[in-house]
Amino acid sequence: MDHEQAFELLPGYIDQELSLSESLEFERHLAGCKQCQQAYEQQRSVSAQLRQADLRVEAPAELVERIKAALPGRRSLWERLVDRFAGGASGRSLGWAPVGTMAFSVIALMWSAGLYLSVPSGETRLTHELVDDHIRSLQFNHLSDVISTDRHTVKPWFDGKLDFAPPVVDLAQQGYPLVGGRLDYVNGRTVAVMVYRYKLHPINLYVWPGNDAGAPPPGIYEQQGYHLAHWSTAGMNYWAITDAGEAELNGFITNLLAHPAS
Template sequence: MDHEHASEVLSGYLDQELGLSEALEFERHLAGCEQCQQVYAQHRQLSAQLKQPGLRVEAPKELAMRIKAALPGRRSPWERLGERLRRWTGGRSSTWAPVGAMAMSVVALSWSLSLYLAVPSSEQRLTQELVDDHIRSLQFNHLSDVISTDKHTVKPWFNGKLDFAPPVVDLAQQGYPLVGGRLDYLDGRAVAVMVYHYKLHPINLYVWPGNNAGAVPHIHAQQGYHLAHWSTAGMNYWAITDAGDNELSGFIAELRAHPAS
């Protein structure tokens, strides 16, 4: 992929609209192009800022009703199915009507159940989003927007970029040195990411306000990575690494035992 093509598909990549092969080709170009890296970082930060909750405006109910009324009508699947049954019976009432109604009920129930089972839960969607984000940060070599082992450098870097102050903890003496931080977008909002290392294994720690997880971390594996999430002191925490579950468990134990900054 040349520089001109990369510039054309940058917006599509940010919106996750590219196919897998084109996205990988863009990432390979990005890894070796400092100019595109700078533009990408600017667009990424701007996108996160534009998605801040305070910038969203809810449309008036009257406007929403007018738009809905102006849209062309569309029959539901059940109306279309009923139309087919009426054509089959020639529009006549017959002894088959109860059977047809029962068949429609069975079809509706089966379809609804299949749709319900096929839709992932909110936690499953968030987990997959987090794994994808972690992989992208490794592929781009874009683990950190601010590179520093000093929490007094990393924490102030987030000022003005987030609507909360993320706690930043230094765990170098415990074997998990802080190496930097970055701004990211997850679960529909801007989040802080603190980056730690365990030997050669990076650990991404995502933090944002809320109490959506349990107080006790639960470690599980997905796509070869170990993840854990929990809530404490009004903050949601997600940690992910390619290190083992024992190493991640040790990191979490040290982090939770350390007073937050």
């Protein structure tokens, strides 16, 4: 996490609006950054002062009335429904019986739409789950269950632990050495994770069976300061995540897809 990202998260951290993973990432950056520590103390002090009661000013009643009078008039939905069914200016009335049913239907529709829009998509939930898992693997030093740079050691380690055989390739000559593997639980199932490195940056490659019919090519995007990519090929789902740059992750994916064993 750089300074710009930290400054963007700072107000949300002070107001306790960040997710657990965002808070942990921010605190990790804050612990080693004097500049961000100073900005944090300044904003926390300002926030505390703004919450003091003596800083609040009650608007005069006359001012409130003038503002209300200047606002354009707009009848509420309920008032318009009443006018519609009571006859309104036309003098024709549809009767009061349907009003309650209609109002209830409108409220139910708005409530249902709100619930639908507030639920994140499956892809979004999975992305957050993978980012959280990646962060945990770094914090608790649990990158690998089997530590080896030899694919002939890592691949057999998965035998009997999964209901599929994950492809394991060696990309050391391309600058992305294999350093181990582990089991993890993602998207409601046990998955294989191959761990690579680019210089000092770990790359977690999550693999599990999937349908690659019509699958788009991998696209790289950023989430909480990490770069991710998702693609499917040869009947497998792949997710790669790292704190390395976009170009470095793209190079990893390009070499991985070009390898005969992938």
